[in-house]
Amino acid sequence: MQLTIPTILTLLRIVMIPVLVVVFYLPFDWSNLAALLIFITAAITDWLDGWIARRFGMSSAFGAFLDPVADKLMVAVALILIVQRNPELLLAISAAVIIGREITVSALREWMAELGQGARVRVAWTGKMKTILQMVAIGFLLFAQDLFGLPILSIGIWLLVAAAVLTILSMITYLRAAWPAVQQQR
Template identity: 70%
Template sequence: MRITVPTILTLLRIVMIPVLVVVFYLPYKWTPFASAAVFAFASITDWLDGWIARRYNQYSAFGAFLDPVADKLMVAVALLLIVQVHPTRWMALWAAVIIGREIAVSALREWMAELGEQARVKVASIGKFKTIVQMVALTCLLYQDRWLGLPIFSIGEWMLAAAALLTLWSGWAYLRAAWPVLARDARTDIG
């Protein structure tokens, strides 16, 4: 197994998950800022590991497997923390949509890979845009406080709603791309 700089950054992101949880529950005034900073740093490492891998051709099979796992774990944990502290029906709905879509798309990708059709469900630009909106939203929601008079938490709520809608849209795009294979296999199973 080859350990590359992008893989080290991905492993760092996984290590930061328990750090986020511990910091989130600290009883200090600076806790929201520290939680947002930990999450923002993890989000930046997500972008950075991909950039380094492409720029310096530092790909590895282990890194390709681990990167989406780290991303999904970090987002799911952040959503769970936020919903626990702000248990509104909208917050829970957006979290359920985002986590549910991640599980469904991961299963779809795995199944398509088994069929040798993984190229049909590669990451699209809408998925990348969704990720940016989602990461900024979660950073705002973890921060919670006002900043320069701006209602950061409210901005985060609206951005999380937008991220959930983009999540549905990108999930639909993945399903549409995979549909010819799904339909072909359904006909094969019936016939």
């Protein structure tokens, strides 16, 4: 297997996960900002690897498999760190919903692909909106410090709750799309 630039960027995102964890726990005033910058860098490399793969024809089966895995790992680890630092019920439920949905939809996509019906569970607009809202919320929650009088942590919590609602809606969309295939397997 030849490593392409997009695959290298995806692998870099996976390597950034333990770096995020270490920086998150550093006892310095700047650690929240550094954790945020690591997360933003991961989000940028996610966009960049997809763009490069499409633009320059560097797509690969391994890259297509690894990219969503890297994304889900980064999001799950970030959410676990955030909930550990702020063990609030609303935050914990939202994180559990998001992580649970990611596992469920990933399994559903894999199963549908095995049935030859992967096209039924393509990314929907609710999934894209959920991702955007979730990334912004996680960024706010990693930073977690008031900025220009804005309560960043509180805003991040409510954004994550909104992302969790969209998460449920997008999961319902995927399950409804897959339902005919589920009925056929009975």
